[in-house]
């Protein structure tokens with residue numbers, strides 16, 4: 001039985017399909033507000049945006065850090081939507097708490113037990129991404145670390161795993177996502193942006209996630225992806241995000257769910 005997790009006014013795991021959309025990283029207030037307003041207009045139920053980024057290359061943009069928190073406040077105030085941001089170390093919890101509605105654990109931190117234990121002591125919902133080379137049982141055990149601390153508000157997110165395939169950024173393990181939903185009490189989202197790395201593959205995988213009975217999607221959207229400071233190559237344009245939610249709506253209706 002899937003437990004529902006309250007996020008803002010939304011019950012993740014219930015009859016509504018969670019659509020988290022926004023940039024990989026927060027770059028400027030203007031950038032965040034432009035994207036946030038538009039994804040809201042197109043039916044997003046939550047905004048995403050990285051304050052702290054965990055980049056593979058130390059020379060890459062690492063996120064604005066604490067100065068981005070004021071932009072998160074502005075986006076929430078203007079859209080009224082809940083905000084999801086990643087926490088990359090335990091000290092950052094207090095920087096983000098009170099400003100965001102969901103704390104994301106990134107793929108590279110799924111095995112960070114010190115962080116998972118600290119998150120168990122918070123009362124904010126946790127979006128726990130699957131490690132890029134984590135088995136399904138390891139993913140659920142990471143969730144148990146958070147539960148052991150007393151926080152049961154966990155939403156899992158399948159974001160693709162590393163395989164021998166190189167044509168797609170990662171390999172979306174849709175069966176694994178369904179397995180996790182069947183074998184754990186947690187709602188499960190799919191992140192096809194990181195799973196595929198290709199905007200053309202994002203909408204088909206979102207529709208597949210909805211058809212498979214999963215609880216929502218997280219997608220990267222940027223109004224000027226050619227100049228994004230991180231992951232611009234995989235971001236949807238505002239227009240393509242609108243097309244995506246328009247195609248999700250009738251499918252969800254046939255499944256007895258809605259945006």
Ligand code: PEP
Pocket residue numbers: 024050054105106107108129159194
């Ligand atoms: C992200 O959501 O921007 C991100 C870094 O994802 P992941 O941890 O899945 O790579």
Ligand code: MN
Pocket residue numbers: 024025194220230231
């Ligand atoms: Mn990203």
